[in-house]
Amino acid sequence: MGILKYFAEGDHNRKILKAAVGLVRSISEDNIPDGVTLIYDKRNKLYSLQIDQVEYVIKSFKVPIFVQRIVYTFIRPSKAIRSFRNSLRLYQLHIDNPQPIGAAIEYSGGLLSKSYYLSEKLDDTEDIRSLMDGSLHDPELLKMVVHFIVTLHLKGVLHIDLSPGNILKSNCVRGHFFLVDLNRMKFFDSPLNEEMSYQNLARISDSYEVTNLLAEYYAIERGFDPQHAIKRIQKYSDAFFSRKAFSFARRQLKKEGLKNVRFFIYKYRLTRCLRKLLGSQSLYQAERNLYFRYIKCGDIRGAILRTESYE
Known part of the structure; x- marks a missing residue:
């Protein structure tokens, strides 16, 4: 001891x-x-x-x-x-x-x-994952979540891991939220600026449609341009979930019992890099096949799918 x-x-x-x-x-x-x-x-x-x-x-x-x-x-x-x-x-x-x-x-x-x-311990609370992945459709509750986040930003609070698992909603008082997992935070003496605010919303939703609504609500409450907000937040969110897709895929494929998972993910990334460098159609087909076999299960937001036009 x-x-x-x-x-x-x-x-x-x-x-x-x-x-x-x-x-x-x-x-x-x-x-x-x-x-x-x-x-x-x-x-x-x-x-x-x-x-x-x-x-x-x-x-x-x-x-x-x-x-x-x-x-x-x-x-x-x-x-x-x-x-x-x-x-x-x-x-x-x-x-x-x-x-x-x-x-x-x-x-x-x-x-x-x-x-x-x-x-x-908090009584009768749950995280907001179902709201942020779109399985729970409740625009009014989404507006309340946005208001809570706006309050954080206006008070200069930057929760670096602002994810749906780190915001809890009360099941007793609608619109009452709690912040958890507090070790990665920064505090500023003034409200977060526009771009920093958009960056902070990158990981809040893995749903393209929910992010659209959230960005619109956020922009309206902060007095920002909604179309610009949607574009910037979607960009930051796609970048975040594209990076995470490989670790998500690795965990999922291991659950399915696939061996040499890291090798296949590395093979996909190398093939994609070479295809972009050489412009080869045959490499594109190989890359696309690797994506659907090994990466798609981790691309939960479809960010890589859209960016690389695999559909």
């Missing part, structure tokens, strides 16, 4: 933080304490737990690589500390997020090893 440092406002929150971190650190393959539930398990882990009849969520960040351990120890705050500080800053700006309790840092060998961020 390493050395722990706790960051919390007030003795009560510090006590709760210590208890929560203690519970998570006691977890092993054959021991999960009563009342602790794993609710998310990917790069980082999220646990829900109850202390003194109150529900909390604790985020356990994975151990960084060695270089990052040095950076987070001596140069910049860890993700947990940034989450805590950003949450407090958002509350000062009257932007709702799960009530912050505190952060804890574990050191091993003089360097950061693990870090934890604790907040109260």
Whole structure:
């Protein structure tokens, strides 16, 4: 066990933080304490737990690589500390997020090893993925989401990972939203400018049609030109999802049991590069075949399909 440092406002929150971190650190393959539930398990882990009849969520960040351990120890705050500080800053700006309790840092060998961020658990909320992928058609709710994002931008808040999984909507109060996953944020003393705002909306929707509406609503509320906003936001969104298509495809193909996935994706990218360089029709056909076999499953927005005219 390493050395722990706790960051919390007030003795009560510090006590709760210590208890929560203690519970998570006691977890092993054959021991999960009563009342602790794993609710998310990917790069980082999220646990829900109850202390003194109150529900909390604790985020356990994975151990960084060695270089990052040095950076987070001596140069910049860890993700947990940034989450805590950003949450407090958002509350000062009257932007709702799960009530912050505190952060804890574990050191091993003089360097950061693990870090934890604790907040109260939100009741009866869900993310806005269904709205942003078009499976839920609710223009009025979309306008409310846009208003929430405009509020962030006007207050100088840049949530770098502004994705549909990081905005939660209340199922009790329509139009009430919460911001989560707070470690990657920037704060400015003035509203975000037009181009920065458009860039920030790049990953909010993987639906071309929803992005059109969202861009129009956003432009109207900010007093920008709607057609220009649609063009710019669609451009940034296509660029983002084109880049992500390869990692999306890799994960999907691995689920399907395909071997040598990286090789086939690399082959597609090389073929596309050569085709653009040489202008070869035969390479175009080979590229197109590779796209439909290996890339299309990851091109969830159809950005590459449209850009390369594969249809």
